[in-house]
Amino acid sequence: MLIIAEKPSVARKISSFLSNNHFKIIKFTRTISFYYFKKDNKNIYVLPAIGHLYTISDINRKFDYPAFKYQWVPSYYEDRILAKKYYIAMFNKFKNEKEVVVATDYDIEGELIGYNILRFALNNLNAKRMIFSAITYTDILRAYNNLGPINYGYYLAGETRHIVDWLYGINLSRALTKAVRHYNKNIILSMGRVQGPTLKLAFIREKEIENFKPEEYYTINLIVEKDNNQLKFKYIKERLNSREEAKKIKEGLGEYLNVIDIIRKDLNVDPPHPYNLTDIQLDSYRYYKINPKNTLSVLQKLYEKGYISYPRTSSQKIPDTINYKDILNRLYFFDQYKKYIDPLLDKKILRPNNGKKDDVHPAIYPTGLIPKNLDKLERLLYDLIVRRFIATFSDKSEEILYYIKTKEDFYYNYKEIKYKGWMDIYWIFLKEQYRNYNFYKGEKLKILKIDIRKSKTKPPTRYNQASLLKKMEELNLGTKSTRAEILNILFKRGYLYGRSIYITDLGREIIYIFDKYYPEILNIELTRKIEEKLNKLQDRPDESMKEGIINNIIEILSNLLSDFKSKEELIGKEIYEVIKKNYK
C-alpha cells in the first residue's frame, strides 16, 4: 500500500501512528526520505509531497496575452527548484502499486495535491482516502480503518481555483507589464485575485484620509490632587462646541470637586487563546514590529528545528491529545518561566482556553524541546509562544473597574488589578496602567488646574502590515499561508510603501486604470461570486460547472483584454508618466 502525505513531517507522523513507531526511514536522495512498515501483513510505504508538485503553465510559453491555453506541468519546469523533481521521481517509482491512499490535508488544495500525484506521477486514479481533521494517533488510525473515496468535488474546486487565479493573474499582469514596456523594459507590474482587492483596501483608506474633514471641538479637563498624585478628571460631555461653553463650565467650578458616587465593577478577564498564525503575526508586529512575512519565516525555522509545532494553522485550539503537563515540565528548564509554571503544575485540571477557530493542525505550541543557539528574532518569537502557551492554561485575571462621579459632572476612570492570573506572564507586554486609590463618597478633591483645549477629530488611522493582514483575513482574501507574501509583493511592485501604509502614485494609478476602464474586475463582488461557485462545486462535483466558471472568467477577460490591447500604448503612457514623475 502506498500512502500519499502532504509534507514530510506528516508522512512521519502517519508512519509512526500506524506502525506503533516501528517503521523504517528509507532514503531516496540525500535529503529526501520515505517510510516503510508492515501492518496486518501488508507492506506500507508512506511518501511525502512538499505541497503542490505540479503547477499551471502557459502552453504557448510566450509573455503575451490573452493567454487562455494552460496545462499542468511539474513545478520545477517553472521555478527550477530541483527538489520537487526528485519528489515526483520518488512517486514514479511506485507506479505499479495497486493500493493507493491519499492522506493529504483534507481541503481543496490537499485533495488537488493528491489528485495530481495520482494522475501525473502514478498514472492511477483508483485510490482511497484517509480523512482526518487532526494529525493525532486516534484520528489517523480511525482514518486508516475507515478509508473513504477520493473527494472529487474538492479536487474539482481546487483545480478550478488554480485555473481561475492563473487566468486572472497572468493575463492582467502581462497586460499591465506590456503596456508600460512601450516606455521602459525593466518594469514588472502585477495584478491578481487577491492583490487587487487588497490594494483597493489601502486605496480606500487613503481616500478616507484625504477626504476627511476635521471638526474642531473643545475639551475641559481638571487636574486634581489625590493622595499626592495628580489625576486628570474629564467632563462628561466629551466634545464641547465652543470655548464659551467650556468657560461657562469653568465658572461653575469651586475650589474642590465633590465625589458623589463610586461605581465599582468587577471584571474577570479570560486568558488568551492559543496562537494561530495570524494571531502571532499580529502580536509580533505589535510588540516587536516584525512584519508578517518575517514572522512566518522565523516560525518556519523554529518548526524545522523541532522547537514549535506546525505554524501554518488557523486553529486556536490545543487538543488534549497533546501532553500539556509534559511540555510544561520541560519548559521548567527556563528560570524565567518557573514562577508561572509552578501554579500550573499544582492544578488538578489543566485546560487551555481554546478559541473557536479550528484547523487540521493544532494551534502553535512549544514542543518542549529546549532550543539551542537561537538568533535574536527566533528568541523573541519563541518567547512569545512559550508565554502564550503558559498563559492559556493560567487563571483568569480579576480587575476592578472604578468610575468616580462628582457633583460637578467631572469623572475619573481607573482599573485596579485584584488578581493577576494569566496577566502575570504577560505583564511585560501590557500597556494597561493599573492603579490603586481609595476614593470615598463626600470626598473633596482640590482642583489644581483647569485645562481647556481646542482639539480636532482625527482621520482614520493608516493600515500597517499587521492590520491589513487582519483585514484580509476578515474578508477572506488569500489564506493564512499566503497573505503575508501577497502584502510583500504589493510593496515590491511599488504599489504600497511605509510602515504605516501609504499607497504610492503607481498603486493609485493601477486602481484608477481598472476603475476607469474595467470597473467590474477589481470589484470584491467578482471574487465573492467565484468563491460561492467554488463552494457549490466542492459540495456537488460537476464537470460542466467547472467549465462554466472557467468560461465565464475567460469571457470577462477576453473582452477586457482585447479592449486593453487597443489602448495599450495609451494606458502604458499613463502609467509610465506616473512612475517617471516619482523616480526622477
Next chain:
DNA sequence: GCAAGGTC
C-alpha cells in the same frame, strides 16, 4: 518577467 496556493 506574471497569480495564488501548497511546501521547505
